[in-house]
Amino acid sequence: MSAPSPGLPTDPAVHRPSPASEPVPPVGDGFLPGADRTTLPAPGDLALPVSGRRVLTRADGRFARVGELPADTGWVPVGTLDGVPVWAAEVADPAEPAEPAATDEPAGRWCSWRSLAAELPERFATAAGRALAVVTWRRTHRWCGACRAELADVPGETARRCPDCDLYVPMRLSAAVLVAITRRGPAGGPDELLLVRHAYGPTELWALVAGFVETGETLEAAVHREVGEEVGLAVDRVAYFGSQPWAMSGPGTLLTGFTATAADPSAEPVVDGRELVEARWFPLDALPAELPPAYSISRWLVDAAVSAGRR
Numbered sequence: 001m002s003a004p005s006p007g008l009p010t011d012p013a014v015h016r017p018s019p020a021s022e023p024v025p026p027v028g029d030g031f032l033p034g035a036d037r038t039t040l041p042a043p044g045d046l047a048l049p050v051s052g053r054r055v056l057t058r059a060d061g062r063f064a065r066v067g068e069l070p071a072d073t074g075w076v077p078v079g080t081l082d083g084v085p086v087w088a089a090e091v092a093d094p095a096e097p098a099e100p101a102a103t104d105e106p107a108g109r110w111c112s113w114r115s116l117a118a119e120l121p122e123r124f125a126t127a128a129g130r131a132l133a134v135v136t137w138r139r140t141h142r143w144c145g146a147c148r149a150e151l152a153d154v155p156g157e158t159a160r161r162c163p164d165c166d167l168y169v170p171m172r173l174s175a176a177v178l179v180a181i182t183r184r185g186p187a188g189g190p191d192e193l194l195l196v197r198h199a200y201g202p203t204e205l206w207a208l209v210a211g212f213v214e215t216g217e218t219l220e221a222a223v224h225r226e227v228g229e230e231v232g233l234a235v236d237r238v239a240y241f242g243s244q245p246w247a248m249s250g251p252g253t254l255l256t257g258f259t260a261t262a263a264d265p266s267a268e269p270v271v272d273g274r275e276l277v278e279a280r281w282f283p284l285d286a287l288p289a290e291l292p293p294a295y296s297i298s299r300w301l302v303d304a305a306v307s308a309g310r311r
């Protein structure tokens with residue numbers, strides 16, 4: 001058996017939930033979110049300074065240790081990575097790390113979550129994503145939305161509470177759905193996958209139909225609604241595929257992936273021209289090259305559809 005990079009989504013089947021057969025990871029393995037403030041940061045703990053939407057790593061791309069940063073850094077707990085506590089802190093005025101001098105090691109480098117997710121094993125990207133989310137949430141939730149008093153941290157939780165009116169303000173998580181829609185191909189031909197191009201963001205990519213879940217609907221209902229709104233199609237056999245915490249923008253997004261089949265195999269997609277500019281069926285053996293990146297659940301869904309089409 002070959003040895004894939006640890007934690008990298010090389011095999012989409014790994015991310016297909018199969019509770020019956022999947023081994024339970026040992027306690028403390030991988031990234032576990034947490035907000036435990038009962039212990040103080042230790043010098044050997046992992047440290048993730050955050051500025052805006054970027055995370056500071058060592059120059060070699062590894063996470064720094066608490067002991068390598070100033071003692072007065074205001075660390076907040078993020079969780080544990082392989083059993084080691086992870087701390088994040090907002091760095092108000094980051095000095096852009098200088099180019100490596102001839103003799104000195106560079107201080108480190110500021111990385112977007114996108115670049116971290118592309119380079120690091122999945123559990124590291126997840127830890128960095130939560131660090132970004134926690135720091136962003138703390139910066140944007142300082143005052144009570146009801147009475148304007150300054151919020152206070154709730155011990156042991158990623159939450160704040162108003163000391164005057166008792167309003168409870170937890171860090172929110174937004175859920176989004178992505179759906180890989182397939183249909184029977186022409187007689188003798190391979191099945192086909194629906195891919196779309198967006199009017200904004202990475203417009204060159206062929207992506208999946210996706211959208212945020214509204215309050216008051218199930219994930220499955222969101223799948224049907226988004227598919228109807230974005231491409232005017234009806235789908236059936238909607239099935240859960242897996243999920244991925246996502247930190248490309250804003251705090252707290254959980255991507256949930258679904259597969260589905262076109263209810264009417266002869267129906268063609270219709271785009272609104274505003275959110276989506278193009279939608280097209282592609283034979284599974286002739287997908288475009290401009291697909292979502294390998295670290296994204298979008299790509300795992302596409303790869304899984306290709307694998308299923310081969311069977």
Ligand SMILES: [Zn+2]
Nearest residue numbers: 144147162165
């Ligand atoms: Zn209040």
